Amino acid sequence: MTIKGVLFDFSGTLFRIEPTESWLRAILTEAHISLPEPELLRTAERLEAVGAQAGGAPPAEPLPEDLAALWAVRDRSSEAHRAAFTGVSRQVPLPDPRLHDALYDRHMTPAAWQPYPDTAEVLGALRERGVAVGVVSNIGWDLRPVFREHGLDPYVDTYLLSYEHGVQKPDTRLFALACDALAVAPQDTLMVGDDRRADGGAADLGCTVHFVDHRPVTERPDGLRPVLDLLG
Structure with a gap:
């Protein structure tokens, strides 16, 4: 053959994809938001655990019922993909709710x-x-x-x-x-x-x-x- x-x-x-920690740091820097280092590291760990980063680690814990069905078909449309990953991300509190969409946008950039x-x-x-x-x-x-x-x-x-x-x-x-x-x-x-x-x-x-x-x-x-x- x-x-x-x-x-x-x-x-x-x-x-x-870039490590979860640098992913989070990048959007915090862009938003001019500072977090104490221990809090930033804990937040990055939680984002990774829930599978919030497309291209990163898969969820390490069960998905909420309202996200499970969407997650299964997330790659079939751009709308489903964004909704699935920002939905998972929102399980982790961030200083500004808009940062969840900023994280998603960051992962689509060549720099990531x-x-x-x-x-x-x-x-x-x-x-x-x-x-x-x-x-x-x-x-x-x-x-x-x-x-x-x-x-x-x-x-x-x-x-x-x-x-x-x-x-x-x-x-x-x-x-x-x-x-x-x-x-x-x-x-x-x-x-x-x-x-x-x-x-x-x-x-x-x-x-x-x-x-x-x-x-x-x-x-x-x-x-x-x-x-x-x-x-x-």
Whole structure:
């Protein structure tokens, strides 16, 4: 088998969101609000525990009933995505209620994201080998500016974002759309992601699937390089 196309997940695969503490510090600084350091750290810990940061840790505790149903479909529209994450965030008291929306807005900025150390190297190598590349993400906002800001957009041939199609992984329809956009058969496509359930759905379409660990950028310097060994 020869791989002719590679699909990548976004968060935890090609990029990693900033730590929760710096996320909170950024919006407090922008709002000219100061918190005592122990309170700031406690607040960041609580935001992380409830899963308030899109792209960050999942909720570590049960969701309130009024949010559970919305959470399950949060990636199908931009409205649901914002409502789900700001709803979860509001479980944690902040000095100004408007900061919950500010946190959500912050996570959509290129400054909040950092590519893994080998992302550019691997995407560049795929381009040199003539392998088509797509990004398939469960997300509620347009991530293309993140790729442009970090100079990686030239390596991506297509983006399939769940909120733009009303379909979220592991639904095979999203992977099928990506394969069609690349003009590559699923049997000749490799899906690379960090979520065994969501990204693993590509296997049901006939794609080969390879998983990476969703770890901090400093702890995963070369997690993507094995992809190049799988090309055949």
